[in-house]
Amino acid sequence: MLQQLVAAGKRTLPADQAYVLSTYVENPARIRCSLAEDAGGTILGIQSLTRAMDGNRFNTPIGWGIIGTHVSPTSGRRGVGSRLFEVTKQAARDAGLQKIEAFIGAANAEGQAYYEKMGFRTYRLADGAVCKAYDVEQ
Numbered sequence: 001m002l003q004q005l006v007a008a009g010k011r012t013l014p015a016d017q018a019y020v021l022s023t024y025v026e027n028p029a030r031i032r033c034s035l036a037e038d039a040g041g042t043i044l045g046i047q048s049l050t051r052a053m054d055g056n057r058f059n060t061p062i063g064w065g066i067i068g069t070h071v072s073p074t075s076g077r078r079g080v081g082s083r084l085f086e087v088t089k090q091a092a093r094d095a096g097l098q099k100i101e102a103f104i105g106a107a108n109a110e111g112q113a114y115y116e117k118m119g120f121r122t123y124r125l126a127d128g129a130v131c132k133a134y135d136v137e138q
Contacts, residue, residue, distance in 0.1 A: 024048040032091035045071035049055035065100035
């Protein structure tokens with residue numbers, strides 16, 4: 001699914017199994033990593049939530065959550081991201097997070113619109129990125 005995003009020009013980060021395991025599944029700061037799949041087991045999307053630690057690559061405030069959402073280019077606009085975020089919100093509450101940050105490429109209008117729809121609001125700009133925050137208690 002991530003390789004489909006790369007092929008569609010919607011992902012520039014690695015999409016190999018080792019990267020997915022180290023970044024999303026086995027990350028020591030991981031709070032939750034959720035998959036959405038269809039009845040046949042095809043992965044439709046993935047959403048990760050990690051706790052921001054000192055020195056994180058996004059400069060997210062320490063103790064906030066960092067979210068990453070990736071939905072198959074063939075599954076957009078089918079509610080996959082919304083369903084994933086319901087699970088992630090509960091994980092954030094359970095982990096005691098107050099805020100979650102999404103670090104979105106400035107040219108990624110689709111990603112920015114998704115996070116706005118979920119309730120994230122722009123609070124800072126970084127080099128080539130729009131950073132949106134979500135108040136977990138809203």
